[in-house]
Amino acid sequence: MVKHLVAAQNDFFATQKTKEVAYRKKYLKKLQQEILDQEDVICDALYADFKKPKFESLATETQLVLAELRHAIKNVKNWSEPDRVGASLLNFPSKEWVQPEPYGKVLIISPWNYPFMLSISPLIGALAAGNTAILKPSEFSPNTAKIIAQIIRKVFPPEYVTVAVGGVEVSTELLAEKWEYIFFTGSTRVGKIVYQKAAEHLTPVTLELSGKNPCIVDGTASIKLAAKRIAWGKLINAGQTCIAPDYVLVHKSVKKALVDELKKNILQFYGDSIEASQDFARITTSKHYEELKTMLKGQKLLFGGNYNDEDQYLEPTLVDEPQLDSTIMEGEVFGPILPIISYEDESELDDYISRYPNSLAFYVFSNNKRFQKRMMGQYSFGGGTINDTVVHISNKALPFGGVGQSGIGGYHGKYTFDLFSHHKAIVKRATWLDVPLRYAPYNVSMKWIKKLKYFF
Numbered sequence: 206m207v208k209h210l211v212a213a214q215n216d217f218f219a220t221q222k223t224k225e226v227a228y229r230k231k232y233l234k235k236l237q238q239e240i241l242d243q244e245d246v247i248c249d250a251l252y253a254d255f256k257k258p259k260f261e262s263l264a265t266e267t268q269l270v271l272a273e274l275r276h277a278i279k280n281v282k283n284w285s286e287p288d289r290v291g292a293s294l295l296n297f298p299s300k301e302w303v304q305p306e307p308y309g310k311v312l313i314i315s316p317w318n319y320p321f322m323l324s325i326s327p328l329i330g331a332l333a334a335g336n337t338a339i340l341k342p343s344e345f346s347p348n349t350a351k352i353i354a355q356i357i358r359k360v361f362p363p364e365y366v367t368v369a370v371g372g373v374e375v376s377t378e379l380l381a382e383k384w385e386y387i388f389f390t391g392s393t394r395v396g397k398i399v400y401q402k403a404a405e406h407l408t409p410v411t412l413e414l415s416g417k418n419p420c421i422v423d424g425t426a427s428i429k430l431a432a433k434r435i436a437w438g439k440l441i442n443a444g445q446t447c448i449a450p451d452y453v454l455v456h457k458s459v460k461k462a463l464v465d466e467l468k469k470n471i472l473q474f475y476g477d478s479i480e481a482s483q484d485f486a487r488i489t490t491s492k493h494y495e496e497l498k499t500m501l502k503g504q505k506l507l508f509g510g511n512y513n514d515e516d517q518y519l520e521p522t523l524v525d526e527p528q529l530d531s532t533i534m535e536g537e538v539f540g541p542i543l544p545i546i547s548y549e550d551e552s553e554l555d556d557y558i559s560r561y562p563n564s565l566a567f568y569v570f571s572n573n574k575r576f577q578k579r580m581m582g583q584y585s586f587g588g589g590t591i592n593d594t595v596v597h598i599s600n601k602a603l604p605f606g607g608v609g610q611s612g613i614g615g616y617h618g619k620y621t622f623d624l625f626s627h628h629k630a631i632v633k634r635a636t637w638l639d640v641p642l643r644y645a646p647y648n649v650s651m652k653w654i655k656k657l658k659y660f661f
């Protein structure tokens with residue numbers, strides 16, 4: 206089945222059809238229309254998978270994807286044009302340009318936490334750049350995977366775009382094939398497997414992985430606003446967000462005020478009975494749900510801690526000063542649990558932050574410009590926000606991605622088009638002049654050779 210799909214996509218790519226910008230645009234528009242028509246059905250599927258609130262489904266899944274589509278449809282012609290560069294004097298007379306071209310067949314593997322957006326968003330760039338694609342959504346958001354498969358089947362011929370539904374076995378089968386590009390979003394553990402499989406064919410990859418994202422609140426921060434923005438960034442999607450703040454490092458002088466405000470905001474967002482709120486999602490997989498419950502064992506709680514196994518509800522929970530060797534401080538906290546750790550002196554911060562290299566996101570709440578600048582400059586992380594959380598993902602002019610442990614490559618907007626394009630360098634020489642200096646015998650041009658560096 207996989208072999209057959211791969212062969213069909215190879216044959217289709219060879220027809221050169223996807224190199225026509227009008228063809229790409231036609232299908233991006235069809236996809237746009239189908240998503241618009243199915244927006245409610247997509248939201249229903251997300252609700253069925255993990256009770257994702259409709260507002261969050263619109264804001265973080267369908268509308269983000271529609272914004273990417275609008276942008277790609279508007280700009281694909283322009284992006285696909287050859288980009289003329291200044292000609293080198295060494296080639297005089299010549300014209301020189303960069304020609305973006307598609308790689309070929311692309312494999313996109315996506316996770317369950319933003320299952321619609323993280324599948325379709327990279328697909329848009331892959332298609333805008335002229336590739337064909339096979340999409341493998343997560344098996345842990347089966348209702349969303351089903352609607353994605355339906356939409357794709359309706360819009361595209363399978364030799365152009367296909368969805369392969371299934372779990373690890375399907376991924377493994379797909380990864381055994383040769384791809385011209387692999388785009389993976391998921392855990393760092395599986396990212397390493399994907400990278401190894403890609404290396405066998407020297408296939409370029411984008412790996413959108415995970416990290417333990419620090420959120421620092423210093424003594425000068427606007428605490429009310431910081432608490433509101435941290436609570437929002439942590440609790441949207443029930444904390445199952447790769448760029449959610451993972452743990453808070455707060456200056457001792459403002460810790461109590463921050464914790465009080467966090468509690469106040471949680472209750473304001475969801476009311477006294479959070480479990481009954483329509484605005485708070487559930488933990489999607491039983492594995493993650495159990496892991497999160499285990500993280501709470503033996504911890505001192507400042508708020509929350511309740512859960513309900515029936516529908517994998519986990520209350521927003523604030524953990525007070527966890528031990529650094531406890532499970533909650535070992536890996537990523539992928540749920541609505543926020544460890545709060547206090548510090549007294551700036552010099553202590555590095556001990557925490559450097560324990561977890563290359564976070565995917567990084568947050569600083571401070572009104573001290575020197576501190577903001579130092580924090581943003583000192584550490585290597587995917588992307589970050591000063592005085593807010595998560596929102597750096599919302600601007601398509603900013604590349605979204607990790608570095609080191611948290612990933613390879615950045616996308617969104619034109620960055621996605623560029624990522625899925627090979628940038629071919631072309632020089633067109635004129636024939637009316639041929640400066641003879643490069644040809645042997647070299648004795649004539651020897652006196653010029655040390656001036657060569659001025660002509661590159």
Ligand code: NAD
Nearest residue numbers: 315316317342343372373376377391392395413414415447
């Ligand atoms: P995961 O790595 O378990 O799975 C991701 C995808 O890989 C799924 O489609 C799954 O079927 C497939 N897969 C799983 N095991 C595999 C294997 N052995 N071989 C081949 N394929 C395999 O991740 P997840 O649990 O679905 O998602 C949560 C993780 O993703 C979190 O760590 C989160 O931080 C990360 N994430 C990162 C981003 C980002 O943009 N950087 C976005 C969302 C989620």
